[in-house]
Amino acid sequence: MSAEPARAVVEAVASAAGKVPGRWFRIVGGGYTPAERWLVELDDGSRAFAKVGATKLVADWLRLEYRAYMEISGPFMPRLVGWSDGEAPVLLLEDLTDATWPPPWDDRIVARMLDSLDRVAATDPPAWAEPIEGRREIFSGWSEVAADPERFLSLGLASRAWLAEALPLLIQHQRPHVLEGTALLHFDARSDNMCFTRDRALLVDWNLVGRGNPLFDVAAWLPSLAIEGGPAPEEVSPEAGVFAPALAGYFCSHAGRPVIPDAPRVRQVQLEQATTSLPWAARWLGLSVPDGPRLAPGN
Numbered sequence: 299m300s301a302e303p304a305r306a307v308v309e310a311v312a313s314a315a316g317k318v319p320g321r322w323f324r325i326v327g328g329g330y331t332p333a334e335r336w337l338v339e340l341d342d343g344s345r346a347f348a349k350v351g352a353t354k355l356v357a358d359w360l361r362l363e364y365r366a367y368m369e370i371s372g373p374f375m376p377r378l379v380g381w382s383d384g385e386a387p388v389l390l391l392e393d394l395t396d397a398t399w400p401p402p403w404d405d406r407i408v409a410r411m412l413d414s415l416d417r418v419a420a421t422d423p424p425a426w427a428e429p430i431e432g433r434r435e436i437f438s439g440w441s442e443v444a445a446d447p448e449r450f451l452s453l454g455l456a457s458r459a460w461l462a463e464a465l466p467l468l469i470q471h472q473r474p475h476v477l478e479g480t481a482l483l484h485f486d487a488r489s490d491n492m493c494f495t496r497d498r499a500l501l502v503d504w505n506l507v508g509r510g511n512p513l514f515d516v517a518a519w520l521p522s523l524a525i526e527g528g529p530a531p532e533e534v535s536p537e538a539g540v541f542a543p544a545l546a547g548y549f550c551s552h553a554g555r556p557v558i559p560d561a562p563r564v565r566q567v568q569l570e571q572a573t574t575s576l577p578w579a580a581r582w583l584g585l586s587v588p589d590g591p592r593l594a595p596g597n
Contacts, residue, residue, distance in 0.1 A: 456593075
């Protein structure tokens with residue numbers, strides 16, 4: 299889809315790239331925020347992917363992401379092309395439109411991403427990376443469900459009787475005793491934030507950088523991998539199940555919240571991930587299978 303952004307964006311991209319933008323192609327779809335996304339061809343024939351902070355919230359996220367690109371390096375990160383700050387900041391990254399963006403998944407690329415996550419974990423995090431144990435909302439989801447069970451029950455994931463039986467054990471295990479660590483964490487390692495070139499397995503969207511147990515990034519990826527036809531979480535990383543109750547609690551407590559205006563697709567994504575993380579948590583804890591209609595065969 300060829301078009302051209304507002305003059306301020308054109309000027310910001312030119313400033314970030316140090317080159318004159320030529321042709322523009324608006325990227326429609328992808329991402330969960332109203333950030334403008336463009337593929338731009340520059341006057342030297344090179345191309346770049348441009349993310350524009352279209353709202354204050356997205357602009358703040360983009361500034362955090364730029365900070366990550368400035369202070370973290372590794373083959374798992376897209377190449378930074380340029381940056382321009384302002385009311386609507388612009389982040390320019392290498393063009394990855396020719397990369398492979400799963401699904402489908404197969405054993406080979408699953409193994410490549412596991413190796414890439416190992417490389418992330420072996421990289422020193424920046425000093426400002428927030429420790430995982432400080433992100434309390436990730437590890438308090440089932441307490442929130444206990445305080446407002448109707449919101450969870452409205453999702454159709456489990457019956458009231460199942461929740462009453464399972465909730466004490468879910469609350470007990472919602473905050474695992476393995477959080478601490480010094481590994482760099484992407485902290486948003488979903489399958490849609492991953493792509494592959496011939497020699498690299500990359501992660502995109504680096505605005506939530508943290509530090510802690512590296513198993514968290516692996517665990518965070520597995521619900522979305524299963525949704526997209528990949529293997530079950532236990533087949534990829536049996537030990538990652540220690541985080542399954544926490545992840546299920548997060549998705550199950552958030553999916554029924556009001557839509558976020560700046561990220562309108564997030565609640566649907568959280569619901570989708572709840573459909574795989576909740577059964578995973580139940581298997582890990584030895585609970586009965588969640589019995590909601592949304593999880594019935596064929597749904």
